[in-house]
Amino acid sequence: MSKERRREELLDAARRVFAEKGFHEAKVGDIARAASVAKGTVYLYFPDKRSIFSELIDHLFLRLSGAILRVDTDGDVINQVKHNIRAVLGVLLDDPDSMRILFAHAGGVDPTFSEKIDAFYDGLKQMLAESLEEGQGLGIVADGDPRLYAAFTLGALKELLTEVTQNSEPRTREALVEAVYGLLESGYLRQ
Amino acid sequence: MSKERRREELLDAARRVFAEKGFHEAKVGDIARAASVAKGTVYLYFPDKRSIFSELIDHLFLRLSGAILRVDTDGDVINQVKHNIRAVLGVLLDDPDSMRILFAHAGGVDPTFSEKIDAFYDGLKQMLAESLEEGQGLGIVADGDPRLYAAFTLGALKELLTEVTQNSEPRTREALVEAVYGLLESGYLRQ
Amino acid sequence: MSKERRREELLDAARRVFAEKGFHEAKVGDIARAASVAKGTVYLYFPDKRSIFSELIDHLFLRLSGAILRVDTDGDVINQVKHNIRAVLGVLLDDPDSMRILFAHAGGVDPTFSEKIDAFYDGLKQMLAESLEEGQGLGIVADGDPRLYAAFTLGALKELLTEVTQNSEPRTREALVEAVYGLLESGYLRQ
Amino acid sequence: MSKERRREELLDAARRVFAEKGFHEAKVGDIARAASVAKGTVYLYFPDKRSIFSELIDHLFLRLSGAILRVDTDGDVINQVKHNIRAVLGVLLDDPDSMRILFAHAGGVDPTFSEKIDAFYDGLKQMLAESLEEGQGLGIVADGDPRLYAAFTLGALKELLTEVTQNSEPRTREALVEAVYGLLESGYLRQ
DNA sequence: TATGAATGAGGGTTCATTCAT
DNA sequence: CATGAATGAACCCTCATTCAT
Numbered sequence: 062m063s064k065e066r067r068r069e070e071l072l073d074a075a076r077r078v079f080a081e082k083g084f085h086e087a088k089v090g091d092i093a094r095a096a097s098v099a100k101g102t103v104y105l106y107f108p109d110k111r112s113i114f115s116e117l118i119d120h121l122f123l124r125l126s127g128a129i130l131r132v133d134t135d136g137d138v139i140n141q142v143k144h145n146i147r148a149v150l151g152v153l154l155d156d157p158d159s160m161r162i163l164f165a166h167a168g169g170v171d172p173t174f175s176e177k178i179d180a181f182y183d184g185l186k187q188m189l190a191e192s193l194e195e196g197q198g199l200g201i202v203a204d205g206d207p208r209l210y211a212a213f214t215l216g217a218l219k220e221l222l223t224e225v226t227q228n229s230e231p232r233t234r235e236a237l238v239e240a241v242y243g244l245l246e247s248g249y250l251r252q
Numbered sequence: 253m254s255k256e257r258r259r260e261e262l263l264d265a266a267r268r269v270f271a272e273k274g275f276h277e278a279k280v281g282d283i284a285r286a287a288s289v290a291k292g293t294v295y296l297y298f299p300d301k302r303s304i305f306s307e308l309i310d311h312l313f314l315r316l317s318g319a320i321l322r323v324d325t326d327g328d329v330i331n332q333v334k335h336n337i338r339a340v341l342g343v344l345l346d347d348p349d350s351m352r353i354l355f356a357h358a359g360g361v362d363p364t365f366s367e368k369i370d371a372f373y374d375g376l377k378q379m380l381a382e383s384l385e386e387g388q389g390l391g392i393v394a395d396g397d398p399r400l401y402a403a404f405t406l407g408a409l410k411e412l413l414t415e416v417t418q419n420s421e422p423r424t425r426e427a428l429v430e431a432v433y434g435l436l437e438s439g440y441l442r443q
Numbered sequence: 444m445s446k447e448r449r450r451e452e453l454l455d456a457a458r459r460v461f462a463e464k465g466f467h468e469a470k471v472g473d474i475a476r477a478a479s480v481a482k483g484t485v486y487l488y489f490p491d492k493r494s495i496f497s498e499l500i501d502h503l504f505l506r507l508s509g510a511i512l513r514v515d516t517d518g519d520v521i522n523q524v525k526h527n528i529r530a531v532l533g534v535l536l537d538d539p540d541s542m543r544i545l546f547a548h549a550g551g552v553d554p555t556f557s558e559k560i561d562a563f564y565d566g567l568k569q570m571l572a573e574s575l576e577e578g579q580g581l582g583i584v585a586d587g588d589p590r591l592y593a594a595f596t597l598g599a600l601k602e603l604l605t606e607v608t609q610n611s612e613p614r615t616r617e618a619l620v621e622a623v624y625g626l627l628e629s630g631y632l633r634q
Numbered sequence: 635m636s637k638e639r640r641r642e643e644l645l646d647a648a649r650r651v652f653a654e655k656g657f658h659e660a661k662v663g664d665i666a667r668a669a670s671v672a673k674g675t676v677y678l679y680f681p682d683k684r685s686i687f688s689e690l691i692d693h694l695f696l697r698l699s700g701a702i703l704r705v706d707t708d709g710d711v712i713n714q715v716k717h718n719i720r721a722v723l724g725v726l727l728d729d730p731d732s733m734r735i736l737f738a739h740a741g742g743v744d745p746t747f748s749e750k751i752d753a754f755y756d757g758l759k760q761m762l763a764e765s766l767e768e769g770q771g772l773g774i775v776a777d778g779d780p781r782l783y784a785a786f787t788l789g790a791l792k793e794l795l796t797e798v799t800q801n802s803e804p805r806t807r808e809a810l811v812e813a814v815y816g817l818l819e820s821g822y823l824r825q
Numbered sequence: 826t827a828t829g830a831a832t833g834a835g836g837g838t839t840c841a842t843t844c845a846t
Numbered sequence: 847c848a849t850g851a852a853t854g855a856a857c858c859c860t861c862a863t864t865c866a867t
Binding site for chain 1: 829830831832833834
């Protein structure tokens with residue numbers, strides 16, 4: 062087996078184990094067993110346990126960052142927004158283990174790691190808030206604190222994803238996209 | 253010092269320590285030191301470290317559950333919704349350490365614990381979804397999957413709280429309540 | 444048992460174990476067993492294995508440094524020289540385990556540690572060489588490189604000590620002192 | 635490359651690595667890298683790491699044993715003594731890596747190995763002591779314990795070598811021979 | 826013969842928990 | 847009740863050695 066292939070297998074195994082048990086409950090031996098190798102083998106490919114976890118998160122962040130496009134307010138805003146919702150849902154629903162690691166376990170590693178996670182979310186929120194502010198100038202975003210709107214959006218997406226993964230009710234992605242968009246566009250309370 | 257008082261002091265100390273370091277990085281010795289007692293004393297009041305953490309979370313859950321009122325669709329729905337938003341914000345902003353434990357660290361303890369957290373959120377979502385379904389019958393909630401709306405709401409609130417605590421920008425609670433309500437009522441995107 | 448007492452016991456046990464097995468072959472468990480405590484207890488008194496070894500060597504160095512007096516060439520040189528020989532022999536013969544650690548095992552720990560040992564010997568040689576140089580000025584030390592004389596002296600003492608400890612032949616310390624002095628004063632080859 | 639040649643290369647590499655790092659800090663991988671072969675190759679030529687170290691020491695011992703001639707008291711004793719001093723200095727100064735392994739690292743391997751080293755020195759001392767005893771019969775060696783004289787001589791030589799290698803001051807070998815001889819013949823203290 | 830990926834025993838260290846005082 | 851020294855299970859990581867290619 063090629064070195065690169067074995068490395069991928071270890072990452073796959075680690076992803077499954079971390080998703081199930083979290084960072085601290087996942088023992089290096091668990092990862093090795095899940096990959097059907099000896100414990101020592103893990104250390105031929107990674108310097109330590111933490112770096113495996115870190116690589117999984119980094120990779121997920123990269124995919125998310127790559128999938129999201131900064132909204133260009135000169136173009137079709139609605140479809141760009143929907144594209145981004147679709148992109149985020151796509152990345153995370155296609156890799157529910159990574160998603161679970163990020164949402165359920167990434168915070169419990171250690172303070173340094175938490176900062177990294179926070180920084181990523183902060184970056185997203187920042188980018189989103191800037192787009193929203195631009196949108197306010199164009200009158201396509203309601204008045205109000207764009208950081209709050211950004212936080213709403215992120216939170217709604219996160220929890221939606223958690224809900225969708227935990228709950229067995231099957232829903233097409235497009236329906237989810239529309240549901241999120243609907244929320245952003247008109248909420249759900251009616252008088 | 254009374255037994256009950258000492259127990260409270262230990263919980264207070266544990267809350268601070270867990271909030272700062274998370275479950276695994278917080279050592280029993282840290283908690284003892286924060287409470288100015290010896291390590292052994294902790295075990296006179298709690299059977300183990302996990303149960304302290306658990307009690308903090310349980311207590312927070314109780315306060316949250318107690319603060320939230322099931323919406324009575326016969327009454328003033330708007331104000332009941334706002335009341336609930338206000339209540340959740342109140343409980344969590346008044347006790348930022350508990351909030352941090354819940355949002356940043358509760359997931360990293362172990363799989364069993366994660367289930368407990370998930371179950372609580374699920375209960376909230378369930379209750380909220382039921383109210384929303386009722387509301388749909390009365391025409392005051394838009395058509396669509398009430399579980400999704402419930403997830404949106406929860407997620408938006410969570411992230412809002414994270415944002416508010418992390419970000420230094422000071423905002424009155426009432427402004428936050430109105431902002432959340434505004435989102436639920438009409439979103440923020442305008443064409 | 445007092446904390447200080449337990450610490451001494453651990454040092455005593457470590458001294459015996461290190462003397463017998465050397466740094467690497469001596470396991471922390473060996474030291475714990477020799478002191479009749481659990482392995483974890485060792486770490487209540489020392490941060491790590493190396494620091495125990497280091498403390499033993501440091502202590503020995505202190506005792507040696509304290510025992511040796513710089514020779515004052517205004518006084519009775521012969522007796523001062525004999526005093527120093529006697530002092531070094533005394534310190535090391537009274538603590539053969541430490542001696543063995545120093546002579547047989549201290550070099551095998553790691554490069555940093557070896558430097559420390561070298562530095563100590565170098566300091567001794569330096570001090571001795573300076574005294575000898577002074578002695579040359581007074582005509583009581585033969586011409587020649589004082590560093591070499593210092594090295595001879597140290598080496599002769601070291602090996603004498605090794606010999607005396609390994610060999611069962613019992614000899615009074617005073618006889619040893621006289622023998623060393625004799626060597627320094629007139630060698631042993633006769634024509 | 636011939637089997638024998640490769641074996642020599644591995645020994646050369648090992649000598650360098652052991653001299654620099656000592657037995658425990660020198661990893662088999664270090665040796666392989668220094669010899670520009672793969673780790674597994676080392677094991678085609680040697681059964682284990684210890685045996686490489688052992689062979690280096692054995693070889694050095696052989697060269698030393700071969701260089702030293704038992705003093706024939708019928709002949710020119712002075713020059714035979716000088717010859718031996720010259721021979722030991724020659725062997726060790728020509729191969730400073732082996733010397734460093736012997737003096738600085740051979741003690742730290744394990745108890746069994748330490749015994750081997752001790753045994754070698756003991757053999758040397760024994761041989762030397764016997765010659766000295768013979769010399770005492772002929773009146774060319776002072777009265778006194780010949781084992782002690784042997785120990786002195788060995789120790790002085792060892793430390794001289796250490797000094798010469800560590801210190802940058804350049805000295806001709808003949809000067810060193812004369813210095814050692816001078817010590818043996820008349821010490822360095824004068825009244 | 827040479828390779829280097831894989832193995833797995835073993836060791837240092839941590840820390841939740843216990844218990845004698 | 848309170849203490850804090852002691853315990854020892856458990857884990858991460860290293861590296862000498864093996865073996866399939």
